Structure formats: structure tokens, C-alpha cells
Amino acid sequence: MDKSVKVPRIGIIGGSGLSKLLSLSDVRRVKVETPFGDPSDELILGALGKAQVAFLQRHGPGHQIPPAQINVRANIAALKHVGCTQVLSLSAVGSLREDCPPGSFVLVDQFIDRTIQREKTYFGRGLVGHVPFGDPVCKRMRTALAEVATKLKLTHVNGGTYVVMEGPQFSTRAESNLYRSWGGTVIGMTAMPEAKLAREAELCYAMVAMPTDYDCWYDSHEAVTASLVSERMERIAVQANALVEQVCAVLSAHQESCPCGCDRALDTAIMTHPSSRNPEMMVRLGFVVPRIIQSPGGGPK
Numbered sequence: 001m002d003k004s005v006k007v008p009r010i011g012i013i014g015g016s017g018l019s020k021l022l023s024l025s026d027v028r029r030v031k032v033e034t035p036f037g038d039p040s041d042e043l044i045l046g047a048l049g050k051a052q053v054a055f056l057q058r059h060g061p062g063h064q065i066p067p068a069q070i071n072v073r074a075n076i077a078a079l080k081h082v083g084c085t086q087v088l089s090l091s092a093v094g095s096l097r098e099d100c101p102p103g104s105f106v107l108v109d110q111f112i113d114r115t116i117q118r119e120k121t122y123f124g125r126g127l128v129g130h131v132p133f134g135d136p137v138c139k140r141m142r143t144a145l146a147e148v149a150t151k152l153k154l155t156h157v158n159g160g161t162y163v164v165m166e167g168p169q170f171s172t173r174a175e176s177n178l179y180r181s182w183g184g185t186v187i188g189m190t191a192m193p194e195a196k197l198a199r200e201a202e203l204c205y206a207m208v209a210m211p212t213d214y215d216c217w218y219d220s221h222e223a224v225t226a227s228l229v230s231e232r233m234e235r236i237a238v239q240a241n242a243l244v245e246q247v248c249a250v251l252s253a254h255q256e257s258c259p260c261g262c263d264r265a266l267d268t269a270i271m272t273h274p275s276s277r278n279p280e281m282m283v284r285l286g287f288v289v290p291r292i293i294q295s296p297g298g299g300p301k
């Protein structure tokens with residue numbers, strides 16, 4: 001890999017209706033091959049103001065990849081490989097709460113993972129690991145997002161639970177009401193396993209959820225359709241871009257180690273004895289977390 005590609009960057013994952021960043025300059029596209037297969041698309045490297053970023057369309061060019069078939073392991077591995085240390089993820093969601101209307105922003109701090117069909121870990125037989133996940137979102141990133149959202153006078157809620165459903169069909173009304181009774185704030189199909197894999201990759205991760213609809217629970221509002229999601233995302237794109245651009249300026253100043261410990265998640269994670277670790281799995285994990293093989297004596301035990 002060209003060395004100039006690998007500088008400290010902010011990874012930005014764009015979801016439905018957010019296929020590009022409006023003010024990106026010095027743009028170049030790179031194809032990253034990973035031991036986990038191909039990411040959803042080439043990464044778009046560039047500068048957002050003074051911040052170096054890597055943008056990835058989650059559903060691929062022209063929205064070809066459905067939520068359950070996104071190769072999230074490759075997406076996260078590719079972002080890490082080009083030097084990303086923080087990942088800002090954007091997702092169009094249904095709102096489960098009256099006070100998070102379409103057009104607002106929810107700075108998510110928790111998830112309920114209801115997905116069933118997806119590859120969710122870089123670990124496995126021969127290399128067993130369990131990362132802490134009580135606080136799945138990086139507090140330093142979420143604080144920065146809240147400050148910028150306030151400065152931009154965006155309607156936003158700081159904190160909220162994102163229920164991740166399998167899809168691709170939207171929920172039944174009974175399910176939607178069940179998720180509300182669980183304390184869900186928003187519902188979408190893509191935040192998992194993204195957040196889990198970001199933690200295993202020792203990346204800081206934050207999720208900006210953008211409600212486009214009230215799912216199907218709210219009788220006096222239109223129930224969700226894919227067309228409604230696209231239409232509402234078009235309306236919010238300029239505000240979403242402003243939030244991303246301004247928060248990247250703050251995130252790019254995060255040079256020191258993460259106070260929440262996101263960048264050291266593997267320190268306490270690995271169960272398999274060093275002499276019993278599968279060498280191929282170590283190499284694959286090493287693509288994502290190079291320190292695990294670069295410093296066998298000093299890296300995670």
C-alpha cells in the first residue's frame with residue numbers, strides 16, 4: 001500500500017441517502033483487499049477542511065448491497081488499514097419515540113442487536129476473544145458530536161438506543177410496539193455488527209442516526225416505506241454534511257490515546273493461550289490490529 005494513504009484518518013460510513021460527502025477535496029479512490037473479502041466499495045480518501053477522512057458507502061455504489069449481505073468485517077478492516085482511528089457512522093432510521101421526529105438527529109449511545117445472519121467477529125475457533133461492550137459508543141466522539149450539533153442548532157437528542165433488526169422487510173406493528181416497550185429510541189438495519197467489529201478493531205466508533213419516519217407504530221403518521229426514507233434523507237443531507245464536516249475538525253484533534261479505552265480493547269480480550277493460537281487467524285487479526293503481531297511480547301496477552 002502507498003504509504004501516503006496510511007495517515008491518521010476519520011472513517012465515515014454513509015448509509016441510505018448519503019452516498020457522498022459534499023465538501024470533500026483532494027479526492028482519491030483506493031481499492032483495499034482484506035483477508036475478509038472485499039469492502040462494499042472503494043474507499044474515497046480526501047480532506048474535509050483540515051481533517052483527513054476515508055468515506056465508504058455502506059450499501060455500495062447505487063445501493064446494491066442489502067443490510068444482511070454487507071461485508072462488515074471487510075469494511076471495518078479496510079478503514080483500519082488506511083489509518084482510520086475513529087469511525088463515524090451514519091444511518092437512516094425509524095423513530096420509536098415521538099420526541100425524535102423525522103429530520104432530527106439521534107446521537108446513539110446503546111444498541112439492541114436483533115440481527116441473526118451476519119458475521120459478527122474477527123475471532124473464532126483457534127483464537128477466542130471477548131471484548132468489553134457495555135459502552136459501545138466512544139464517549140469522546142459523542143461529546144464532540146453533541147457540541148457541534150448544539151452549535152449548528154440541529155434538533156438532536158444526545159443518547160438513545162438503536163434497535164438493529166435483520167430486515168430487509170420493515171417491522172410489524174406488534175414488533176414496533178415491542179421495541180418501544182424495551183426502551184428503543186430508533187430502529188434500523190445496519191448498526192450491527194458494525195459497532196461490534198469496530199470495537200474488536202480497536203476503533204473509536206460513534207453512530208449518528210437520522211430518523212426518516214415513525215416506523216409503523218404511530219397511527220396518525222405515515223408508516224415507513226423505502227421511498228419515504230429516500231425522500232426524507234434528501235431533505236436532511238445538507239444538515240448531515242454540515243454536522244460531519246464540523247465534527248471532523250474536532251475529531252481530527254483527538255491525537256492522544258482514547259480516554260474510554262476503545263483503542264486498547266484487545267488488552268483484556270484474548271482467552272486462547274499464546275501457544276495455542278491459530279497462526280492464520282493471528283495473521284488475519286493482525287491485518288486489523290497490527291500491534292497484536294508486531295509486538296508479541298508487549299501486545300495483548
Ligand SMILES: CSC[C@H]1O[C@H](OP(=O)(O)O)[C@H](O)[C@@H]1O
Binds near residue numbers: 015017092093190229
Ligand atoms: C432504505 S430503508 C432501510 C435501510 O435504510 C437504512 O440504511 P442505513 O442504515 O445504511 O442508512 C436502514 O438501516 C436500512 O438498511
Ligand SMILES: Nc1ncnc2[nH]cnc12
Binds near residue numbers: 094
Ligand atoms: N422504520 C425503519 N425500520 C428499519 N430501518 C429503517 N430505516 C429507516 N426507517 C426505518
